[in-house]
Amino acid sequence: MSDELITADEMLTQIDHKPPGKGWMDTPVNIRKGMYCYASNPKSVEYLGLPNARPWNPMEDDWKLPDNWQEIVHNAFKDRLERFRSFKVFMDICVRCGACADKCHFFLGTGDPKNMPVLRAELLRSVYRNDFTKLGKIMGKLNGARPLTIDVLKEWWYYLYQCTECRRCSLFCPYGIDTAEITIMGREIMNLLGLNIDWIATPIANCYRTGNHLGIQPHAFKDMIDFFVEDIEEVTGLALEPSFNQKDADILFITPSGDVFADPGTYSCMGYLMLFHYLKEKYGLKVTWSTYASEGGNFGFFTSHEMMKRLNSKMYAEARRLGVKWILGGECGHMWRVIHQYMDTMNGPADFLEEPVNPITGTKFENACNTKMVHISEFTADLIKHGKLDLDPSRNDHLSVTFHDSCNPSRGMGMLDEPRYVIQNVCKNFHDMPANTIREQTFCCGSGSGLNAGENMEQRMAGGLPRANAVKHVHEKYGVNMLSCVCAVDRAALPALMEYFVPEVEVCGVTELVANALILPGEKERETDLRMEPLPGREEES
Amino acid sequence: MNVNYIFSLIVVLALFLLAYVGVEAAGLQWLFGVVIPYAAVLIFIGGFISRILSWARSPVPFRIPTVGGQGRSLPWIKPNPIDSPSSSGSVVVRMLLEILLFRSLFRNTRADLVEGDKLAYRLEKWLWLFSLLFHYSFLVVFLRHFRFFLDPVPGCVQLLETLDGFLRIEFVNDAIQVGLPGFYISGLVLLAAATFLLLRRMFSAQVKYISLSSDYFPLFLIMGIAFTGIIMRYFLKTDIVAAKALVMGLVSFHPVFDPALTKSVSGVFYGHLFFVCVLLIYFPFSKLMHLGGIFLSPTRNLPNDTRMNRHVNTWNYPVEVHTYEEYEDEYREKMIEAGLPVEKE
Numbered sequence A: 001m002s003d004e005l006i007t008a009d010e011m012l013t014q015i016d017h018k019p020p021g022k023g024w025m026d027t028p029v030n031i032r033k034g035m036y037c038y039a040s041n042p043k044s045v046e047y048l049g050l051p052n053a054r055p056w057n058p059m060e061d062d063w064k065l066p067d068n069w070q071e072i073v074h075n076a077f078k079d080r081l082e083r084f085r086s087f088k089v090f091m092d093i094c095v096r097c098g099a100c101a102d103k104c105h106f107f108l109g110t111g112d113p114k115n116m117p118v119l120r121a122e123l124l125r126s127v128y129r130n131d132f133t134k135l136g137k138i139m140g141k142l143n144g145a146r147p148l149t150i151d152v153l154k155e156w157w158y159y160l161y162q163c164t165e166c167r168r169c170s171l172f173c174p175y176g177i178d179t180a181e182i183t184i185m186g187r188e189i190m191n192l193l194g195l196n197i198d199w200i201a202t203p204i205a206n207c208y209r210t211g212n213h214l215g216i217q218p219h220a221f222k223d224m225i226d227f228f229v230e231d232i233e234e235v236t237g238l239a240l241e242p243s244f245n246q247k248d249a250d251i252l253f254i255t256p257s258g259d260v261f262a263d264p265g266t267y268s269c270m271g272y273l274m275l276f277h278y279l280k281e282k283y284g285l286k287v288t289w290s291t292y293a294s295e296g297g298n299f300g301f302f303t304s305h306e307m308m309k310r311l312n313s314k315m316y317a318e319a320r321r322l323g324v325k326w327i328l329g330g331e332c333g334h335m336w337r338v339i340h341q342y343m344d345t346m347n348g349p350a351d352f353l354e355e356p357v358n359p360i361t362g363t364k365f366e367n368a369c370n371t372k373m374v375h376i377s378e379f380t381a382d383l384i385k386h387g388k389l390d391l392d393p394s395r396n397d398h399l400s401v402t403f404h405d406s407c408n409p410s411r412g413m414g415m416l417d418e419p420r421y422v423i424q425n426v427c428k429n430f431h432d433m434p435a436n437t438i439r440e441q442t443f444c445c446g447s448g449s450g451l452n453a454g455e456n457m458e459q460r461m462a463g464g465l466p467r468a469n470a471v472k473h474v475h476e477k478y479g480v481n482m483l484s485c486v487c488a489v490d491r492a493a494l495p496a497l498m499e500y501f502v503p504e505v506e507v508c509g510v511t512e513l514v515a516n517a518l519i520l521p522g523e524k525e526r527e528t529d530l531r532m533e534p535l536p537g538r539e540e541e542s
Numbered sequence B: 001m002n003v004n005y006i007f008s009l010i011v012v013l014a015l016f017l018l019a020y021v022g023v024e025a026a027g028l029q030w031l032f033g034v035v036i037p038y039a040a041v042l043i044f045i046g047g048f049i050s051r052i053l054s055w056a057r058s059p060v061p062f063r064i065p066t067v068g069g070q071g072r073s074l075p076w077i078k079p080n081p082i083d084s085p086s087s088s089g090s091v092v093v094r095m096l097l098e099i100l101l102f103r104s105l106f107r108n109t110r111a112d113l114v115e116g117d118k119l120a121y122r123l124e125k126w127l128w129l130f131s132l133l134f135h136y137s138f139l140v141v142f143l144r145h146f147r148f149f150l151d152p153v154p155g156c157v158q159l160l161e162t163l164d165g166f167l168r169i170e171f172v173n174d175a176i177q178v179g180l181p182g183f184y185i186s187g188l189v190l191l192a193a194a195t196f197l198l199l200r201r202m203f204s205a206q207v208k209y210i211s212l213s214s215d216y217f218p219l220f221l222i223m224g225i226a227f228t229g230i231i232m233r234y235f236l237k238t239d240i241v242a243a244k245a246l247v248m249g250l251v252s253f254h255p256v257f258d259p260a261l262t263k264s265v266s267g268v269f270y271g272h273l274f275f276v277c278v279l280l281i282y283f284p285f286s287k288l289m290h291l292g293g294i295f296l297s298p299t300r301n302l303p304n305d306t307r308m309n310r311h312v313n314t315w316n317y318p319v320e321v322h323t324y325e326e327y328e329d330e331y332r333e334k335m336i337e338a339g340l341p342v343e344k345e
């Protein structure tokens, strides 16, 4: 973490949720270091064929925009009003009741009034009123209308990249106004001016070319998995043989590449490998990984609907090429919103796949019969329910676990009980966080929607504050020491957040817990967990 | 002092004076009693419909409900059919609860930092309660006014009046011991709820910060309507028979121009009527359209079943993709070397 970052206590004492006396339209944007992500690398923008690739710096006055940028924005705005009812209705019907105001983690963590979802939306709505409504044109500022100036544009950029598209605000709004949807449109429009951030643009350029955000080429991808195979051998004494790009497989497995790359996601990745090995040995199920579709995540979603579709297309294309029956998806948040709410509409119908059935239990995944993609937690829960996994939960006895509902699987899918069921079957000590901070009301990790960079650490910590606060509560009350989740961005982001606010708590994926407990056929007596940490009470026995 | 509400208040007062003076001094009864009401109703209906149509014209490319509970998944996992509807029946229930009971607002909490470093969330139901009171008392007042539009007055309107008045007998007689003629609880509740919403806007720091004149204006206007109504009924003893004759003239398309009749109704009545007209005219162009918009909100009116049932995007267009062939062409050698299967050796 950077040296300049204020301490957690300083952050907490600084927060003031009372807005200043001066009105928001009269308060110019103040782009502050630590609160924004670096501008995109022009090479990535160019590779993707997105507009206005050039080096630029948000801290400089000149953002090097095309001369007719106002016209571009106006037309793009109009086009989206005509293509998305959500956008149009949400521009029109907010009554500014303020119910959403203190529901946003960024407002709670920063106290910046423009982080109230309603004001974030008003940043665009004010221009909408000016450009597209009669009353706004006549009444101007009195009616909350203002023309789009360069300062307004900068304000858009700053605050639309301070929204993680978590949709918590939308849950509380009496009309379901989804500020995430407005952020999505705003970012899409700004991308037409080349106003992107590098933490999003470069991963999508990588993903487009190599199949994953990290730019891992096929041979290197296999190498990395082979490292895990070695580690697993050390823990279990078994040499696994994962399959890649295999044509006669039953199931194609796709998960975010982040788990292949960095701890603690890697342990979940090992967990997947062990689970599939188990299912192959015991039941003959053939699961294959793809190097071409080696990314479950989709940062295209944080760029534009079109970019989302371009990246997502690989999933079905690869499933068709390999001739698998259906697709299994790993633990990831926004990946699952894309699969659940967008994929079939964008790139379907997947009529070349079969309606997913778990061949081991006979369960038909009716909820996925159209999209033909099943979540690993749904799949594992089904296996456990039918007693198909040999489990030794005591191997997780050193852990006291809580579960962070990621925004998208909860508010975008409604997947709340499956992961909890799995966790409670593989470890004994489980404690949920307070009701207002979990399930559909869950708080974001603070780093979603492509904001998990390094240069915006203050922003990420502020955004993660409500989540960390709830973890701290269960840590103090129940001695919770492990924060589990089903999201690769969480696994990348939460460790830093925990280190900042609750250093005693570590982060893991649910499948890591499963693999710790899973008894593989023929394995040796385990002495360590997947992190190579000794299992308490086991060292002496052996 | 806040320019947003001062401005709105002044406008509302000016509107009243306009009608009052226009009628009392300039004798413009025909304008305020006939022309403007007709125009207002036309603008309201036309504006409302065109607004709905303009929303409906924009397609719903993706099915994006905000899910508020356990989704339908494995057979033994209990779904929450209301907050995560997977059938159209459940969507209807979710929408009805949203529209009739303001279910999402009922969830409202208030976050506070306590003991310096703990975020605590308290249930905060006042906004929900007063919004509900506001809307329902407005509805009752509105329906009650049908006795001015219909002759004979239908039984259900009379029943509503009786209930509305009945509540007051219990209330006023016990508490204040003053017998007002047929006091309606709804009018008072409307005024009280609107006052709550106004004070909240003026004094709750966060809400004040986000409020625009267009948030204060309709509140003042509605308070003006309630206030003039109450004044007329309990203090000025307006000639109800004459007022009804005027309104009946309007609704039967035989407007009354008889000076004896139009002059016997006080200027306050015209102020009241003018307020209602302004509200009708203002409605379709303002946030008040949330009345229609909520029905079209894609995060609420769609089922959470996209993995189960296909949703079609009418403008879905082909995009540029990076195909497997292009990928293999770039990496074939490395793939072969690493022992990964390839299409073309």
Ligand code: SF4
Residues within 6 Å of the ligand: A093, A094, A095, A096, A097, A098, A099, A100, A101, A117, A118, A172, A173, A174, A175, A176, A177
């Ligand atoms: S809760 Fe909805 S209507 Fe109320 S201020 Fe927020 S977005 Fe607007």
Ligand code: SF4
Residues within 6 Å of the ligand: A103, A104, A105, A106, A115, A116, A117, A120, A162, A163, A164, A165, A166, A167, A168, A169, A170, A179, A180, A183
């Ligand atoms: S979507 Fe999440 S981050 Fe964005 S405004 Fe709403 S609550 Fe805040």
